[in-house]
Amino acid sequence: MKIKDAYVIVTSPGRNFVTLKIVTDEGVHGIGDATLNGREMAVVAYLEEHVIPALVGRDPQRIEDTWQYLYRGAYWRRGPVTMSAIAAVDMALWDIKGKLAGLPLYQLLGGKSRERVMTYSHATGSDIAACLDEVARHVEQGYRAVRVQSGIPGIQSTYGVAKRPGERYEPADAKLPAEHDWNTARYLNHAPKLFAAVRERFGDDLHVLHDVHHRLTPIEAARLGKEAEPYKLFWLEDCVPAENQQSFKLIRQHTTTPLAVGEVFNSIHDCRELIENQWIDYIRASLTHAGGITAMRRIADLAGLYHVRTGFHGPTDLSPVCLGAAVHFDTWVPNFGIQEHMPHETRTDEVFPHDYRFEDGHFIVGETPGHGVDIDEKAAARFPYQPASLPVNRLEDGTLWHW
Ligand SMILES: O=C(O)C(=O)C[C@H](O)[C@H](O)CO
Numbered sequence: 582m583k584i585k586d587a588y589v590i591v592t593s594p595g596r597n598f599v600t601l602k603i604v605t606d607e608g609v610h611g612i613g614d615a616t617l618n619g620r621e622m623a624v625v626a627y628l629e630e631h632v633i634p635a636l637v638g639r640d641p642q643r644i645e646d647t648w649q650y651l652y653r654g655a656y657w658r659r660g661p662v663t664m665s666a667i668a669a670v671d672m673a674l675w676d677i678k679g680k681l682a683g684l685p686l687y688q689l690l691g692g693k694s695r696e697r698v699m700t701y702s703h704a705t706g707s708d709i710a711a712c713l714d715e716v717a718r719h720v721e722q723g724y725r726a727v728r729v730q731s732g733i734p735g736i737q738s739t740y741g742v743a744k745r746p747g748e749r750y751e752p753a754d755a756k757l758p759a760e761h762d763w764n765t766a767r768y769l770n771h772a773p774k775l776f777a778a779v780r781e782r783f784g785d786d787l788h789v790l791h792d793v794h795h796r797l798t799p800i801e802a803a804r805l806g807k808e809a810e811p812y813k814l815f816w817l818e819d820c821v822p823a824e825n826q827q828s829f830k831l832i833r834q835h836t837t838t839p840l841a842v843g844e845v846f847n848s849i850h851d852c853r854e855l856i857e858n859q860w861i862d863y864i865r866a867s868l869t870h871a872g873g874i875t876a877m878r879r880i881a882d883l884a885g886l887y888h889v890r891t892g893f894h895g896p897t898d899l900s901p902v903c904l905g906a907a908v909h910f911d912t913w914v915p916n917f918g919i920q921e922h923m924p925h926e927t928r929t930d931e932v933f934p935h936d937y938r939f940e941d942g943h944f945i946v947g948e949t950p951g952h953g954v955d956i957d958e959k960a961a962a963r964f965p966y967q968p969a970s971l972p973v974n975r976l977e978d979g980t981l982w983h984w
């Protein structure tokens with residue numbers, strides 16, 4: 582059997598998605614997600630110019646060999662563009678393997694470790710009261726775990742807060758990056774009040790998560806982790822930028838608040854020190870940005886040795902293809918923690934028909950052979966690419982900060 586054809590589909594049903602479709606000479610096809618928010622077309626070019634020509638004619642069943650070929654064979658290893666492209670190929674090939682075997686992906690990985698996959702969603706509000714109402718709405722929908730983000734007095738546009746009440750949070754919009762403002766002191770004074778209010782209204786049973794989105798220094802993160810301890814967070818996410826993995830050593834020395842990191846990681850080398858030193862509790866890399874199922878399996882196995890659990894990134898800027906594959910992975914992986922769930926728009930779900938379903942705060946995996954997600958190319962063609970960028974952040978004096 583050979584790969585006969587492969588092509589990229591870019592579609593924007595509400596936001597941009599990049600999908601790779603691989604077709605075999607026996608007519609079986611598989612798809613993979615290659616969406617890199619704000620840098621979509623770089624991955625398209627990487628796939629079209631450098632990957633697809635090398636795929637045609639290869640045996641689609643040799644997933645590991647193809648992964649090594651694309652990783653080692655590029656000479657230029659790692660990086661989000663390269664690894665998203667490799668991930669898309671990898672996901673599509675696992676999809677094909679499942680279809681050929683007549684088995685859903687989770688069976689290929691080793692079968693079910695659980696019946697359902699706990700998810701968390703996002704409660705956002707312009708202030709604490711509005712955020713609490715959103716938490717209540719999510720609890721009514723069955724969520725056992727909710728991420729809380731609220732506007733901060735004195736800061737105009739805060740990460741994770743929807744622009745208008747009732748709208749979804751969507752950071753990428755303008756063609757060029759929007760400019761946001763940031764003030765660490767105001768944030769640090771505000772965040773513990775939000776956690777306290779959530780616990781007071783919802784009690785101890787709800788899992789409460791919070792995303793700092795890389796904005797603190799290690800000692801500031803240590804202070805926040807310490808002050809959050811009475812409110813027993815499920816996790817504190819991305820409390821510092823993680824290029825310097827040693828930062829987490831300092832944070833860890835000061836707090837027992839569980840730490841999660843990794844949504845911008847693209848290889849096992851980005852998290853090896855964090856895992857081996859047990860400086861984190863949850864690894865949040867995604868199948869799309871960290872090299873696919875083949876690579877993520879190695880990360881999860883390493884993490885399992887050190888009691889680190891998975892908490893896959895699952896924002897709307899990863900397509901239903903990534904989410905579908907993640908639900909299979911989550912159903913199998915022994916050291917599962919939680920799965921992020923930011924529901925896609927209806928038009929996105931229409932472009933990507935899938936068999937995973939949300940029920941009572943959990944995802945339930947489907948039984949369709951492969952990863953269970955397809956693309957309706959006719960529907961996709963109705964939504965042309967819309968250039969969009971993620972924002973940037975500046976301190977009050979104009980200094981560019983982490984967004
Ligand atoms: O979902 C999260 O935890 C995020 O931090 C979302 C990111 O801002 C988003 O995926 C950037 O593309």
Ligand SMILES: [Mg+2]
Nearest residue numbers: 792818819844
């Ligand atoms: Mg995040």
